[in-house]
Amino acid sequence: MLLVASFVEVVLGTKYSVSLVVIALVQALAAETVFAVFRYRRWTLGVTLLSSVAIGIVYNFYLLFFYYQAFSFFSPRGLIGTACELLSAAVFAGFGSWILYRALAKSGVLTRFVSGR
DSSP states (O other): OHHHHHHHHHHHOOSSTHHHHHHHHHHHHHHHHHHHHTTTOOOOHHHHHHHHHHHHHHHHHHHHHHTOTTSOTTSHHHHHHHHHHHHHIIIIIIIIHHHHHHHHHHHTTTTTSGGGO
16 A cells, blocks of 8 residues: 555655655565564564564664764664654554454455455
8 A cells, every 4th residue: 555655646746756666665565574474374463563663663764864864873863763753653554554454354344364354
């Protein structure tokens, strides 16, 4: 979904252009790597949170290396930014997607998939 949103944003016009698609791809790979480590067999809140934190880590390093180059990771800006990225990733991508997943599973839409059983 993240890749689709980034493509739409690029088509509609954005100042970030191709870098937006690249970081969306890297974030998607980070999330899928966590699910692949668990062999796509564990559909728990813990795995979802771990996947969301992986996305937050990737995005934080992207910001520090490409946008906030004047700040070191160990500077107050770097540490506070990292904490905020990880917290917001856990809350929105982790708990938010888990709530949506549980609602979809409860409605019966996911019964054809392994994750919905």
